[in-house]
Amino acid sequence: MVVAAGLVAPAWAARVGEPAPAFTAADSNGVKHALVDYAGKFVALEWHNNGCPYVRKHYNSGNMQKLQKALTGRGVVWLTVISSAPGKQGYVTAAEENAYLKQVDAAPTAVLLDPAGSLGHLYDAKTSPHMFIINPSGTLIYNGAIDDQPTPDPASVAGATNFVGQALTEAMAGKPVSVPTSRPYGCSVKYAD
Amino acid sequence: MVGPAMAPSWSRPVAAEPLTVRLVCATDSVQPGKPLRVGLYFQLARDWHIYWRNPGDSGEPPRVRWRLPAGFRAGALQWPAPERLGSGSVIDFGYRESVLLPVELQPPTTPLAPGSSITVSAEVSWLACKDVCLPGKAVLTLTLPVRRAPAAAPAAQALFRQADSRLPRPVPKAWRTEATAAGEFLVLTIRGAGAAKAAFFPFEPDQVDHAAAQTTTPIPGGLRLALRKSDQLATTPASLDGVLELDSGRSYALSVPVLARTNGAAPP
Numbered sequence: 001m002v003v004a005a006g007l008v009a010p011a012w013a014a015r016v017g018e019p020a021p022a023f024t025a026a027d028s029n030g031v032k033h034a035l036v037d038y039a040g041k042f043v044a045l046e047w048h049n050n051g052c053p054y055v056r057k058h059y060n061s062g063n064m065q066k067l068q069k070a071l072t073g074r075g076v077v078w079l080t081v082i083s084s085a086p087g088k089q090g091y092v093t094a095a096e097e098n099a100y101l102k103q104v105d106a107a108p109t110a111v112l113l114d115p116a117g118s119l120g121h122l123y124d125a126k127t128s129p130h131m132f133i134i135n136p137s138g139t140l141i142y143n144g145a146i147d148d149q150p151t152p153d154p155a156s157v158a159g160a161t162n163f164v165g166q167a168l169t170e171a172m173a174g175k176p177v178s179v180p181t182s183r184p185y186g187c188s189v190k191y192a193d
Numbered sequence: 194m195v196g197p198a199m200a201p202s203w204s205r206p207v208a209a210e211p212l213t214v215r216l217v218c219a220t221d222s223v224q225p226g227k228p229l230r231v232g233l234y235f236q237l238a239r240d241w242h243i244y245w246r247n248p249g250d251s252g253e254p255p256r257v258r259w260r261l262p263a264g265f266r267a268g269a270l271q272w273p274a275p276e277r278l279g280s281g282s283v284i285d286f287g288y289r290e291s292v293l294l295p296v297e298l299q300p301p302t303t304p305l306a307p308g309s310s311i312t313v314s315a316e317v318s319w320l321a322c323k324d325v326c327l328p329g330k331a332v333l334t335l336t337l338p339v340r341r342a343p344a345a346a347p348a349a350q351a352l353f354r355q356a357d358s359r360l361p362r363p364v365p366k367a368w369r370t371e372a373t374a375a376g377e378f379l380v381l382t383i384r385g386a387g388a389a390k391a392a393f394f395p396f397e398p399d400q401v402d403h404a405a406a407q408t409t410t411p412i413p414g415g416l417r418l419a420l421r422k423s424d425q426l427a428t429t430p431a432s433l434d435g436v437l438e439l440d441s442g443r444s445y446a447l448s449v450p451v452l453a454r455t456n457g458a459a460p461p
Contacts, residue, residue, distance in 0.1 A: 127250065
């Protein structure tokens with residue numbers, strides 16, 4: 001099911017256990033990425049807003065970057081998505097995003113720029129961060145929070161159960177994902193009005 | 194955004210942009226053997242909000258950790274009925290302008306001696322958002338004399354009366370409520386409320402799709418509210434718990450057992 005720009009898919013498009021919605025989106029280097037390109041690989045989607053205190057908790061601590069490096073090192077395709085509309089918090093130009101990635105030493109495979117919000121609406125991304133994991137068969141196996149600490153307090157990073165790392169470790173070992181959904185926490189995604 | 198200065202019922206306000214928060218007491222003093230009614234009073238800058246016990250799709254509610262004198266026990270925060278905030282696909286529940294969250298403190302079994310004083314402290318944390326979010330925290334302290342009888346505290350009393358009027362009421366005996374799970378929906382039926390329209394605010398975040406419109410259908414003697422299930426809802430909940438707000442502005446605390454409907458048909 002491919003959704004063209006401007007159409008809003010029904011909110012139940014991104015259900016765990018079902019095919020993840022197909023998409024094509026351009027990254028911060030102008031390169032197009034289609035989900036179908038990554039058939040045969042695990043894909044992690046990370047909704048991002050660099051001004052949100054919950055996102056900053058993970059980036060200032062290095063927690064997100066560490067996870068990105070660990071997982072891309074294991075063959076996971078990590079796509080950070082920015083669905084903030086122009087003028088809203090988190091909106092960045094491609095150049096700004098590339099500078100930010102260097103500055104924070106982030107290691108996603110690519111950052112998809114979604115200012116019109118169509119990819120965000122396709123997955124019904126509610127918060128930043130909001131995490132999705134797609135398995136090599138294209139099935140959505142995780143939809144929810146990055147971990148079990150729904151607070152912007154930096155002290156909460158240590159000792160948190162990271163649902164993304166956990167789900168990927170389980171799925172890569174051929175085990176069922178023990179926590180396939182959790183309530184995503186963070187700031188609301190800053191879609192266009 | 195100024196409260197009464199130096200009145201015994203009010204802690205020093207903590208100004209933590211974009212809000213001011215105080216610990217307020219309904220009385221000017223504590224009476225031996227009697228529960229003490231206090232509250233967290235938030236005053237927010239224009240267009241900012243804080244969150245209800247179920248914040249909705251994003252955000253988080255204020256939290257408090259109490260430091261109380263020996264033998265005192267704090268009850269849970271009481272939550273005035275919230276507003277629906279946000280637009281589009283991300284909907285939250287919370288408060289704008291100002292809100293008092295009352296709490297009852299139970300006294301120690303050995304009554305306090307008149308003439309002494311107690312100090313009550315609250316470590317409060319919150320998330321305040323407008324288009325951006327600012328987390329905040331504060332330590333609020335209130336020292337109260339122990340007296341046999343309270344003196345008047347009109348400003349504090351007015352604040353608590355206003356908060357009480359916004360607290361959800363118990364369901365009247367005349368009402369008949371029913372909840373069923375029907376396909377993609379949880380359907381709430383209310384008879385005897387005499388209202389044409391209602392809105393439901395669930396206590397649990399993962400039951401109802403907060404952003405979906407709630408369709409009200411009139412039925413003989415009442416109304417039917419169709420609540421789209423949350424995508425996060427794994428199994429049908431045993432009961433639907435939350436606040437029902439009627440078009441009159443009054444709100445009620447509901448707890449309605451959910452019965453499964455076998456034919457799985459969507460409501461009309």
